[in-house]
Amino acid sequence: MKINVTEKIYWMGVNDRRKHLFENIWPLPNGVSYNSYLIKDEKTALVDTVEMGADSGYIGWIEMLLEGRELDYLIVNHMELDHAGEIGAIVRRYPNVQIIGNSKTFKILEGYYGITDNLLEVCDGAELELGHHKLKFVFTPWVHWPETMMTYDLTEKVLFSADAFGTFGTLDGAIFDDEIDFEVYREEMRRYYSNIVGKFSNMVQKALAKLCELEVKYLCPLHGPIWRNNPSRVIELYDRWSRYQARDGVVIIYASMYGNNARTADYIARKLAQHGIKQIKIHDVSKTHISYLISDIWKYRGVILGSCAYNTNMFPLIESLTRELEHIGVKNKYLGLFGSYSWNGGGVRNLTAFAEAIGWEQVAPAADIFGTPTPEKLEACDAIALAMAERLKG
Numbered sequence: 001m002k003i004n005v006t007e008k009i010y011w012m013g014v015n016d017r018r019k020h021l022f023e024n025i026w027p028l029p030n031g032v033s034y035n036s037y038l039i040k041d042e043k044t045a046l047v048d049t050v051e052m053g054a055d056s057g058y059i060g061w062i063e064m065l066l067e068g069r070e071l072d073y074l075i076v077n078h079m080e081l082d083h084a085g086e087i088g089a090i091v092r093r094y095p096n097v098q099i100i101g102n103s104k105t106f107k108i109l110e111g112y113y114g115i116t117d118n119l120l121e122v123c124d125g126a127e128l129e130l131g132h133h134k135l136k137f138v139f140t141p142w143v144h145w146p147e148t149m150m151t152y153d154l155t156e157k158v159l160f161s162a163d164a165f166g167t168f169g170t171l172d173g174a175i176f177d178d179e180i181d182f183e184v185y186r187e188e189m190r191r192y193y194s195n196i197v198g199k200f201s202n203m204v205q206k207a208l209a210k211l212c213e214l215e216v217k218y219l220c221p222l223h224g225p226i227w228r229n230n231p232s233r234v235i236e237l238y239d240r241w242s243r244y245q246a247r248d249g250v251v252i253i254y255a256s257m258y259g260n261n262a263r264t265a266d267y268i269a270r271k272l273a274q275h276g277i278k279q280i281k282i283h284d285v286s287k288t289h290i291s292y293l294i295s296d297i298w299k300y301r302g303v304i305l306g307s308c309a310y311n312t313n314m315f316p317l318i319e320s321l322t323r324e325l326e327h328i329g330v331k332n333k334y335l336g337l338f339g340s341y342s343w344n345g346g347g348v349r350n351l352t353a354f355a356e357a358i359g360w361e362q363v364a365p366a367a368d369i370f371g372t373p374t375p376e377k378l379e380a381c382d383a384i385a386l387a388m389a390e391r392l393k394g
């Protein structure tokens with residue numbers, strides 16, 4: 001199959017519909033694609049590879065496109081193994097190939113493959129002539145690994161952006177943004193961003209500041225569609241997400257063993273709706289995978305967390321979520337807290353410690369409900385809903 005991005009640049013991607021969990025943690029109900037790209041110029045260059053074994057025909061595909069020519073360069077923008085997985089096979093097939101990367105790339109390369117020969121180390125801003133195409137290497141460290149860089153084709157304004165601007169979801173026939181239904185990818189894009197890249201949002205901002213100097217006609221990430229019709233759409237989304245800009249809605253995430261705390265969650269949501277909040281999403285932490293919880297926390301400005309007391313602590317799955325949120329360092333949220341207990345509590349007490357650690361603005365005192373959430377006890381939640389609605393509308 002020959003799929004041209006431009007006359008001399010080919011998409012060489014693989015769709016993975018088998019894997020259940022990306023990085024063995026993030027669900028893949030819609031699969032994922034691993035994109036790589038071949039530039040067939042006076043010199044030939046492969047930009048990144050794919051996951052090892054994702055397609056047994058990958059090397060044959062390169063051979064077919066090269067029509068008997070040698071592969072001169074392998075550009076490694078990102079060493080994560082879903083893209084670096086076929087480096088060993090490439091080097092075995094094309095033993096004279098020069099591998100292009102930076103010093104951090106080569107350290108990781110040696111760690112996985114023991115490769116120390118035929119390396120061409122580039123510095124930030126270095127350029128490489130392929131003939132018609134002239135490439136420039138742009139370092140974008142920590143988006144989302146230390147060695148990450150992007151490759152920019154000065155000739156045709158093509159940006160090979162590594163994991164940045166990628167998404168979960170396979171490419172089912174449609175490869176380019178003008179061929180897809182964007183709505184199919186929108187949620188998956190945010191989930192990918194928040195799960196994989198979001199922790200490094202400050203580094204995304206630094207990368208965007210560098211990239212704004214470049215005119216981008218084709219945006220070629222390592223996952224998901226190629227953006228040739230409207231690359232600025234996805235660049236703007238990354239800008240928004242990495243600034244923690246979110247919708248004026250609320251996600252309520254609760255833990256409940258016997259339903260008391262679940263009733264409180266519904267009560268707060270109802271009050272929010274009565275106060276005019278239109279975007280409200282409730283999740284039971286035991287049912288929804290943390291991947292989607294993090295994505296919805298990125299989506300909405302308001303976050304309300306509720307936990308029943310459990311062995312003097314929060315419920316373990318809420319604890320795990322809060323630990324991950326602290327680790328990711330999510331910013332710029334309004335927070336509400338509630339809980340349920342039957343002797344000395346523990347859920348709200350520990351949620352309050354989380355609130356202090358993460359530094360989000362807690363809009364009202366927490367509502368910790370003893371036993372059944374009767375109408376009288378639920379009144380403690382009114383202030384949370386009202387204050388949250390006021391913040392979001394204000």
Ligand SMILES: Cc1cc2nc3c(=O)[nH]c(=O)nc-3n(C[C@H](O)[C@H](O)[C@H](O)COP(=O)(O)O)c2cc1C
Nearest residue numbers: 256257258259260261309311312341342343344345
């Ligand atoms: C295994 C277990 C551990 C609990 N630990 C505590 C606790 O440490 N402190 C407390 O006050 N209540 C504790 N409880 C009581 C629950 O927090 C209480 O029943 C609460 O109302 C349950 O809310 P739910 O109906 O939403 O699950 C525990 C209950 C269970 C089953």
